[in-house]
Amino acid sequence: MGASTPKQFSKLLGVPLLIHTIRAFRQVPELGAIIVVAPAEHQELTCALLAHYQLSDHCTVVSGGRLRQDSVRIGLALVASGSPLVVVHDAARPLITPADIQRCLKTAASHGAAILAVPVKDTLKAVAADAAIHHTVEREGLWQAQTPQVIRTDLLKAAFARADQDGFVGTDEASLLEHGGWPVMVVQGSGTNLKITRPDDLLIAEALLMQKQAAPKMRIGHGFDAHRLVVGRPLILGGLTIPHELGLLGHSDADVLTHALCDAILGAIGAGDIGRHFPDSDPQYQGISSIRLLAQVIDLAAAKCFHLANADLTVVAERPKLASYFPAMQTILAKACRVEPAAINLKASTTEKMGYTGREEGISAHAVVLMGESAGGVVDNGFAME
Numbered sequence: 001m002g003a004s005t006p007k008q009f010s011k012l013l014g015v016p017l018l019i020h021t022i023r024a025f026r027q028v029p030e031l032g033a034i035i036v037v038a039p040a041e042h043q044e045l046t047c048a049l050l051a052h053y054q055l056s057d058h059c060t061v062v063s064g065g066r067l068r069q070d071s072v073r074i075g076l077a078l079v080a081s082g083s084p085l086v087v088v089h090d091a092a093r094p095l096i097t098p099a100d101i102q103r104c105l106k107t108a109a110s111h112g113a114a115i116l117a118v119p120v121k122d123t124l125k126a127v128a129a130d131a132a133i134h135h136t137v138e139r140e141g142l143w144q145a146q147t148p149q150v151i152r153t154d155l156l157k158a159a160f161a162r163a164d165q166d167g168f169v170g171t172d173e174a175s176l177l178e179h180g181g182w183p184v185m186v187v188q189g190s191g192t193n194l195k196i197t198r199p200d201d202l203l204i205a206e207a208l209l210m211q212k213q214a215a216p217k218m219r220i221g222h223g224f225d226a227h228r229l230v231v232g233r234p235l236i237l238g239g240l241t242i243p244h245e246l247g248l249l250g251h252s253d254a255d256v257l258t259h260a261l262c263d264a265i266l267g268a269i270g271a272g273d274i275g276r277h278f279p280d281s282d283p284q285y286q287g288i289s290s291i292r293l294l295a296q297v298i299d300l301a302a303a304k305c306f307h308l309a310n311a312d313l314t315v316v317a318e319r320p321k322l323a324s325y326f327p328a329m330q331t332i333l334a335k336a337c338r339v340e341p342a343a344i345n346l347k348a349s350t351t352e353k354m355g356y357t358g359r360e361e362g363i364s365a366h367a368v369v370l371m372g373e374s375a376g377g378v379v380d381n382g383f384a385m386e
């Protein structure tokens with residue numbers, strides 16, 4: 001690929017191949033732990049990427065060996081006893097679909113071993129070292145092996161033992177089983193399960209991903225919050241400290257507007273509410289800037305492949321007048337949400353002296369957001385590898 005890091009770290013629409021690949025496997029509920037076998041010199045980068053995309057909890061990272069066979073042996077040793085099937089997949093095949101993974105799982109469960117493959121469609125030539133065609137290879141019955149390769153755990157262990165005993169080296173797991181005489185089924189896959197090998201493969205993969213994005217999924221969310229006004233606290237709204245004789249009471253900085261926005265985003269991505277992610281009882285959130293919580297909520301949404309399309313926010317306060325502070329608040333909120341300021345609309349309202357906001361006992365805020373699906377991650381959420 002002409003890059004200094006291996007191809008599995010190349011970016012596809014801003015997100016590393018490895019992350020696209022792991023996200024596809026995370027969508028298959030039948031699967032348990034994911035073991036990432038990465039080159040020893042890229043362990044740190046791999047761990048940092050998984051942490052950045054909030055995948056660390058689901059993955060174990062281990063250093064690989066010299067050959068694919070060595071790396072798979074190392075990964076296999078970490079598979080929990082009692083796992084009926086092992087799925088081996090190339091990180092450089094990021095367009096694998098959950099449906100194709102599931103079809104391989106099903107066939108392997110009934111036949112012991114199954115790999116995704118496609119029939120050869122081009123005419124194959126055997127070519128001599130001087131570039132002259134030696135002969136045409138009969139393509140009838142020829143298939144190109146892809147991954148995943150799904151194999152019963154005990155069978156794969158037996159195949160490795162047999163290969164080690166015979167000093168046999170295969171280029172995929174199926175060949176180890178073939179060597180030992182165990183049958184392996186093919187499951188017909190699709191040409192879109194590209195293995196990214198050359199820079200032009202990345203262009204094709206990007207085109208395929210963008211087509212998926214042409215009809216992005218949208219999700220709506222609503223948030224509401226209210227905090228009490230007291231003396232002796234600063235008034236912080238949308239990350240901005242606003243001069244006022246009263247401030248909002250709360251465990252964090254009590255930024256009621258930012259809390260409503262966080263709740264709306266969490267609601268849209270089906271991730272509960274702010275109290276679940278940043279509990280009042282946890283001392284690490286004592287006095288914390290709510291803008292930092294908002295940035296974490298955006299990270300969580302990015303991990304689920306969602307970005308903020310737009311937000312409409314309303315602060316309900318009898319006093320002070322807020323309109324002149326809106327441009328600064330908009331800038332702060334947009335930065336935390338990694339969007340253009342125009343994506344954040346701010347409004348203020350009073351309740352005409354009625355109720356708790358009217359009596360200036362507190363301030364409340366409403367937020368409505370639209371979140372767009374990033375189809376494997378069109379939004380580069382800022383992980384710098386260089």
Ligand code: MG
Nearest residue numbers: 225226256259
């Ligand atoms: Mg709150």
